[in-house]
Amino acid sequence: MAFLWPSLLWSLLLLPLLALLYWLGMRRRRSTAIQYPALALARQAMGTGLRLRRHVPPLLLLLGIAALLLAAARPVAVVRLPAQQQTIVLAIDVSGSMRANDVEPTRLAAAQNAAKAFIAALPRSVRVAVVAFAGTAQIAQLPTVNHEDLNAAIDSFQLQRGTATGNGILMSLAAIFPGSGIDLVALSGRDGLHARSVEDVMLMESTGQQVTRSAVPPGSFNTAAIVMLSDGQRNAGVDPLMAAQWAADRGVRVYTVGVGTPEGTVIEFEGWSMRVKLDEETLQTVAKMTNAQYFHAATAQDLLKVYETLQSRLSMEKRETEISALFALAGAALVILAAALSMWWYGRLM
Secondary structure, eight states, X not given: OEESSGGGGGGGGHHHHHHHHHHHHHHHHHHHHHHSHHHHHHHHHTHHHHHHHTTHHHHHHHHHHHHHHHHHTOEEEEEEEEOOOOEEEEEEEOBGGGGOOSSSSOHHHHHHHHHHHHHHHSXXXXXEEEEEESSSXXXXXXXXXXHHHHHHHHHXXXXXXXXXXXXXXXXXXXXXXXXXXXXXXXXXXXXXHHOOSGGGGBOBOTTSXXXXXXXXXXXXXXXXXXXXXXXXXXXXXXOHHHHHHHHHHTTOEEEEEEESOTTOEEEEETTEEEEEOOOHHHHHHHHHXXXXXXXXXXXXXXXXXXXXXXXXXXXXXXXXXXXXXXHHHHHHHHHHHHHHHHHHHHSSOO
């Protein structure tokens, strides 16, 4: 814990002075009791318990004053508070490999169920967008707080060929920054299949200069985040590491979720058999570059737990916050309690 006005902590030196004044007052009372034997006898008749009780209100008052003095120094601490995220983009892989049933009932169905559970647990104030990507990427649902529309968009997923994880990241950024200069046509059309760099899908201004913006520290953009789920290796579209760098330069965290197993599984599609592998290394690198985190889900239950963890992490965050009000409230409560006990037990204040 730190203090914004640490110089005011010197005021705590008043506490030993107040304790000394109280001790001198009690000593004077004892000397008075010696001069008047009847008072001394009455004091002995009170018993040890009652004699100790008389010190409770002054002790509470002293603690209350201490809390108020600490509040004046404006303490700050790292506490968990509602996150500042206003927009979360769910980017979900809908490539053909998501038909694999090593995650029951299928990878896609498990992803859809987990995504809807994730949305249901979010505060209604958080806007969510849905991006589907395979060989290209599309915004299935623009940012909204309407959970019914989000669930409908998730239920409408259809499997497609190819895996363009980089396109999924860039399309998610386009949903967060509508004026970012990303060519949505290139990402969602045939051009997106052949693009190999971020520049290939950037709009050009009339001057012929690329739309750019100054880079910020990774993870510093606190009003939006991307959660990307994928199960396969990228074989089309923009390099995901280039796309991750673009996200990092804008401070947007990209949390990645790998569903399936690194060794992969064999699926059959339109008469073809193929082994689909999980590219954990790339997903881990994307998360690390953007100051986020990678999660692995080998089963449907694991995937639900991942989304529960993400929901908690994105809904609540640790922030350094001033807690003067808590100390002031505690100090006031202790002072009031000291006064109340003194009036109740002795019919007077202290």
